[in-house]
Amino acid sequence: MRLIKHSLSFSFATLLSRGLGYVRDALIAYHFGVSQITDAFFVAFRLPNTFRRLFGEGGFNAAFVPIYAEQVKEGKEREFLSSALGYYLLINLSVVLLGVLFAEYLISIIAPGLRAKPYFDLAVFMGRWVFIYLLFVGLSAFFMALLNTRGVFFVPAFAQAVFNIGFSLVIALSAQGFGYYALIGGVLVGGFLQFAFHLPFLRGIPLGFSLRLHPDVRLLFKRLIPALMGFGVAQLSFFIDTFLASFLALGAISYLYYANRIFQLPLGAISAGVANSLLSALSLGEDRGKNITLAMRFLFLLSFPAVVGLFVFSEPIVRLLYGRGNFSEADVLMVSYVLKAYSLGLVFFSLQKALSSVFFAKGDTFTPMKASLLAILSEGTSAIIYAFVLKLGAVGLALGTATSSIFSFGYLLRKTYQLVDWQTLMESSVKVAFASLLMGLFGLFLKEKIHLLLAVPMCIILYFSLLTLFREELLVASLNLGKGLVKKLLNP
Numbered sequence: 001m002r003l004i005k006h007s008l009s010f011s012f013a014t015l016l017s018r019g020l021g022y023v024r025d026a027l028i029a030y031h032f033g034v035s036q037i038t039d040a041f042f043v044a045f046r047l048p049n050t051f052r053r054l055f056g057e058g059g060f061n062a063a064f065v066p067i068y069a070e071q072v073k074e075g076k077e078r079e080f081l082s083s084a085l086g087y088y089l090l091i092n093l094s095v096v097l098l099g100v101l102f103a104e105y106l107i108s109i110i111a112p113g114l115r116a117k118p119y120f121d122l123a124v125f126m127g128r129w130v131f132i133y134l135l136f137v138g139l140s141a142f143f144m145a146l147l148n149t150r151g152v153f154f155v156p157a158f159a160q161a162v163f164n165i166g167f168s169l170v171i172a173l174s175a176q177g178f179g180y181y182a183l184i185g186g187v188l189v190g191g192f193l194q195f196a197f198h199l200p201f202l203r204g205i206p207l208g209f210s211l212r213l214h215p216d217v218r219l220l221f222k223r224l225i226p227a228l229m230g231f232g233v234a235q236l237s238f239f240i241d242t243f244l245a246s247f248l249a250l251g252a253i254s255y256l257y258y259a260n261r262i263f264q265l266p267l268g269a270i271s272a273g274v275a276n277s278l279l280s281a282l283s284l285g286e287d288r289g290k291n292i293t294l295a296m297r298f299l300f301l302l303s304f305p306a307v308v309g310l311f312v313f314s315e316p317i318v319r320l321l322y323g324r325g326n327f328s329e330a331d332v333l334m335v336s337y338v339l340k341a342y343s344l345g346l347v348f349f350s351l352q353k354a355l356s357s358v359f360f361a362k363g364d365t366f367t368p369m370k371a372s373l374l375a376i377l378s379e380g381t382s383a384i385i386y387a388f389v390l391k392l393g394a395v396g397l398a399l400g401t402a403t404s405s406i407f408s409f410g411y412l413l414r415k416t417y418q419l420v421d422w423q424t425l426m427e428s429s430v431k432v433a434f435a436s437l438l439m440g441l442f443g444l445f446l447k448e449k450i451h452l453l454l455a456v457p458m459c460i461i462l463y464f465s466l467l468t469l470f471r472e473e474l475l476v477a478s479l480n481l482g483k484g485l486v487k488k489l490l491n492p
Contacts, residue, residue, distance in 0.1 A: 017161035018265040022321050024168045025261050028183070031175040033326030034254040036119040041183050042257040043111045044126035046242055047099060048134040048187075052141065060088075062360035062368075063223040064145045067216055072149060082208030083217045085142065090211070092138040099131035110239050111253070113246030122180070129184045136191035137163075143198040146205055155201045162197045166190035223365050237404065240380055241397050244387055251331070252394045258322060259338035259398065266306035267349055293421040295354045297428045297474050303350040304432050305463050308440040309456070310343035316452040338398045345402030348409040355412040358419070367415060371408040379404035428474060435466035 032038045064084070071077040099106065104124045107114065114120045144156035167190035174182040245252040310317070315336040323332045356368040383400025386392045392399065439459050446455040467475045 015265070016158060017164060018268055020161045020164035020168065021261065022265075024164045024171065024186075025258065026321055026324075027168055027171040027175070029258065029322040029327040030325030031171065031182075032180075033328070034251040034258075034331045035326070036117075036122070036250065037180050037183075038254040038257075039250065039252075040114075040119040040123035041126055041180065042253050043107060043114060043123045043242060043246070044103075045130050045187065046110065046238060047103070047106055047127055048131050048137070050238055051095060051099075051134050052137045060141060060224065061145045061148070062356075063220055063365060065149050066361055066363060067220055067223070068145065068149045071216065078206040078208065079210070079212075080214050080216050081146075081206060082210035083212055083214035084220060085207060086209050086211045087213070087217060087221075088138070088142055089209070092135060095138075096131060096135050099134065100128050103127035103131065111242050111246035113243075113248075117250075126180070126184060130187045133187045133191040136195040140195050140198060143202060147198075147201065150205075152201065156198065159194045159197045163190035163194035166193040223363055237376060237379055237401055240376065240383060241401065244383055244397055245394060248387070248393055251334070252397075255331070255334050255338050255394045256397060258318070258335045259342055262317060262321065262339055263310070263342040263346070266303065266310070266346060290421075292354070292358060292416065292419050293425055294474075296351060296420065296425055299350045299354055300347065300425075300429050301432050301467075301472070301474060303347045304429075305436040305439055305460075307343050307346045308436045309443065309459065310346070311340055312440050312443040312447065313452060313456065314339045314343070316447070316455075320452055334394065337395045341395050341398035341402060343402075344399070345405035348402075348405035352405060352409040352412060355409070355416055358416055359412075368412070371411040374411050375404040375408035378407040428472060431467060431470040431472050435463050435470065438466060439463040 028038065028041075032041075068077065068080070068084075071080045104127075107120070107123050107127055111123070114123055140156070140159055144159070147153075147156050167186035170186035170189050171182050174185065178185070241256050242253060245256055315332065318336045318339060319332045322335065323329070352371070356371070359365070359367045379400045381400075382403040383397050386396030386399045387394070388396070390396060439462050442462055443455060443459045446458060450458075464475065
């Protein structure tokens with residue numbers, strides 16, 4: 001159950017971060033709504049944010065953790081860390097410099113439809129400044145890999161919350177007076193605070209700086225290239241949405257951003273914690289079959305009811321989070337439709353992240369890359385059909401993303417199905433699905449009668465009560481671990 005304990009710790013911190021992220025996005029929506037400024041900013045911020053996912057939550061962590069875990073076990077991490085940090089910084093600075101210099105060309109590539117629009121120059125100007133954020137978040141990603149390997153999950157996950165706090169304060173205090181400059185300032189201030197937050201927790205880790213190429217850093221590069229390619233292919237999903245949305249009407253980019261931010265709450269809180277914990281557990285040589293089955297059960301237990309909840313309550317959720325200031329009722333409806341489309345892929349995206357960790361733990365970075373490539377090909381094809389042939393616009397792009405998750409999950413499952421205890425998984429999944437559907441019907445009944453903030457907790461209580469009635473063993477174990485984590489937080 002150590003896997004679930006670490007997953008809950010990471011997920012709790014991620015949940016706090018996502019909650020604060022909504023405060024940030026609500027402030028952006030209040031001051032700027034859906035406009036030329038938001039379309040320009042979300043395109044500009046997409047560049048460094050994608051590299052953040054690539055280096056932080058993705059390829060680097062997957063390649064680095066198994067090697068570093070072995071170094072820690074052998075007590076030889078000092079020279080390796082110094083060399084790894086030296087080359088990591090060198091690469092990071094080079095990417096930042098190239099991003100600043102070639103922002104115009106990068107934005108033209110990811111959103112070519114913007115070139116014919118009056119806010120293209122604004123997007124380029126913002127892109128040059130916000131790319132500097134990658135320097136801070138890159139170091140944060142390195143620190144996260146160190147702490148995750150040592151069993152510390154809460155601190156690096158909460159660091160993103162620090163970014164959101166800094167960003168929100170800048171927007172709240174300066175948006176009225178400085179306009180879109182507040183968005184740039186928020187990114188840079190938040191990024192620096194996120195980086196600085198890690199520093200007190202790194203005591204005892206022998207960090208240094210060296211450009212001497214350690215033998216295991218060579219191995220890191222060998223694994224990192226296909227890992228980055230795999231996660232880079234996965235990040236092409238965001239670029240496909242932006243690329244195609246740039247040819248749609250004003251606001252499509254913003255609709256996708258606002259909806260995706262809500263969608264990322266369950267995806268980030270649920271799947272990222274389990275995937276990181278599973279990677280660490282498997283890298284340390286723990287039972288593969290038992291941990292994979294446990295991770296899949298736990299993910300389904302949390303992600304399937306989240307899909308039902310998002311589908312039932314999408315409109316009131318969007319209205320509660322964004323529906324004020326310059327964010328109109330028409331914007332609320334459009335974002336809710338896009339959110340419903342995204343939610344259809346939540347279960348498959350969550351399971352895909354966990355199954356990818358199985359391959360990363362044994363140094364296989366090519367298989368997840370192939371799965372991601374398959375997903376991108378399916379997304380590009382289906383998104384064009386949904387958005388342009390069937391005329392579904394931004395909703396069609398989100399449906400394309402959801403469709404791609406089925407292909408990537410299916411490919412990874414084909415490679416790992418023999419490791420799964422299918423009888424246990426299916427027994428658990430049937431209970432979860434039945435409880436979720438009953439919860440959804442209850443939600444539809446409550447939706448028009450009481451406020452969202454009352455309806456959602458009542459649905460959650462019903463769901464977990466039903467699982468208790470169905471004697472779902474994993475729920476009992478998770479609740480006990482959750483109580484332990486709360487006590488630890490209250491009495492450190």
